[in-house]
Amino acid sequence: MASERQQPPYSTYAALVGVFAAGMAGVGALATAGGRRPEQLTALDLAVLSAATFKAARTVAHDEVLSFLREPFVQGEAHEGDEKPVETGDARQAIGELLTCSRCIGMWAAAGVIGLHTIAPRSGRLLTWSLAAAGANDFLQAAFSALTAKANEVEERTG
Structure with a gap:
């Protein structure tokens, strides 16, 4: 017997869009x-806000430190960073889909970061630059690991 797939939680999707729009308003x-006036932001601001958004979204969607946020909305335990949302057809599923998708939560993270940056510039800059630096650190760590692995591989071949 084929299992019935739950209908996507369209009403919750609509509610989430409404919450997002209300927050932006x-x-x-x-x-x-x-x-x-947020339109006074510079190209540097955009680059830093982008890096901050990347880091915030990755932290929410994948990092262990915020697994407690994802836990109620995913199948099994939320500690690996690649969880699957529950398929219940209700708000739990919609929120799980939002919290486990770095691109999806990225839009919310961007809105939060730019909102704070606009409303409370000093606090916004502190948070934005901290997140951006952490995002840059992630890239540098990954690059260092890749470079080290490649150097070890070359050394073993020539060795």
Whole structure:
């Protein structure tokens, strides 16, 4: 007997889009009330915000430190970083899909980082540059590991 696949949780998807839109509208209203103008960001700001968003999204979707956030919404235990969302057809599934997809949660992370950067520039810069530096560290660590592995491989071949 073929198992029935749950219908995607469209109503929860719509609710999440609504929450996102309301959050963005709220940030826009606060920015306007505070005289903040996010369009004054520079190319450097965009690069740093991009790196910060990358790191924040990867941390939420894959890192052990935030596995407790993913745990209620995934199959099995949330400690490996490659969990599958539960297929319940309800809000748990939709939230699980959001939290386990770095591209999906990346949009929320970007909105949060740019929102904080706009509303509270000093705190926003502190968080943004910290996350960006951590993201750069991830790339440097990966590059170092790859370079070391390649050097070891060459040494073994010529050895």
